[in-house]
Amino acid sequence: MKRLALLAVLMVATRAAAQEPRLERVDTAARAPVAALLDSARAAGLPTEPLIQRALEGTTRGAPANRVIAAVRRLAADLGRAREALGPSAAPPEIEAGAAALRAGASPSVLAQLRRARHQPLMIPLAVLTDLVASGVPVDSATAAVLILARTAQDADLVEFRRAVERDIALGASPASAATDVARATLAGATNVNSPPHMGSGRPRRP
Numbered sequence: 001m002k003r004l005a006l007l008a009v010l011m012v013a014t015r016a017a018a019q020e021p022r023l024e025r026v027d028t029a030a031r032a033p034v035a036a037l038l039d040s041a042r043a044a045g046l047p048t049e050p051l052i053q054r055a056l057e058g059t060t061r062g063a064p065a066n067r068v069i070a071a072v073r074r075l076a077a078d079l080g081r082a083r084e085a086l087g088p089s090a091a092p093p094e095i096e097a098g099a100a101a102l103r104a105g106a107s108p109s110v111l112a113q114l115r116r117a118r119h120q121p122l123m124i125p126l127a128v129l130t131d132l133v134a135s136g137v138p139v140d141s142a143t144a145a146v147l148i149l150a151r152t153a154q155d156a157d158l159v160e161f162r163r164a165v166e167r168d169i170a171l172g173a174s175p176a177s178a179a180t181d182v183a184r185a186t187l188a189g190a191t192n193v194n195s196p197p198h199m200g201s202g203r204p205r206r207p
Helices: 002-019 021-025 028-043 049-060 065-086 094-106 107-116 122-135 139-150 155-168 175-195
Strands: none
Touching: 021 028, 021 049, 028 049, 028 065, 049 094, 065 094, 065 107, 094 107, 094 122, 094 139, 107 122, 107 139, 122 139, 122 155, 139 155, 139 175, 155 175
16 A cells, blocks of 8 residues: 555656656655645735746755755745735736745735735835835835835835835944935935926925
C-alpha cells in the first residue's frame, strides 16, 4: 500500500511538472501539494505567479518541503483575502500588492477603503503603504496617510511622498511624525495647486 501511495504522489508530481515546468526545481515532496495549491488559486481567479516564486524561493534557500508548502499556502490565503477586500474586478498586480500590504499589517478594511476612495489602479498606494511600514512607520500612521492622500494624489505624488518620508526618517524624524508631517505638506501643496489664485500661493509646497 505504501508503494502504491508513493507511486500516486509521484504521478501527481509528474503531471504538475508538466503543467508548470518550473515546479521541477521544487522538492519532490512539495511538488504535488504546491501544484494543488496552484490549481486551487487558478480556479479561484487568483494570480499563481507569486505562489510559484514563493515555492522556488523556499527551495533555493534549502527550506524543507513542509515549510515550502506552508509558505505557499499562507501566501495563497493572503491573496484570497486581498482579492476579497479589493473586489472581484481587482487586477492580479493589485491582488499581489494587496497581499503584501496585508502581510505588512494592514487590515482588509483598509484595502476596501482604498478601493472606494480611489478610482485608479491601487498598486502604487498599496506599495507605498507596505514600504512605509517597512521603513518603521506604524501601521496606523501609514494607513491614515495613504488613505487621505489616495483620494486626490496621483501615483507620482504618492511615490514622492514615500521618498520624502524616508528622507525625513533618515534625517532623524520619528517615522510616525514624518508620515504625518509629509502627508500634511503634500495635501497643502495639492490644495494650493487646485485653488484659485487668491486662495493660495499658486505654488505647491514640496515635501
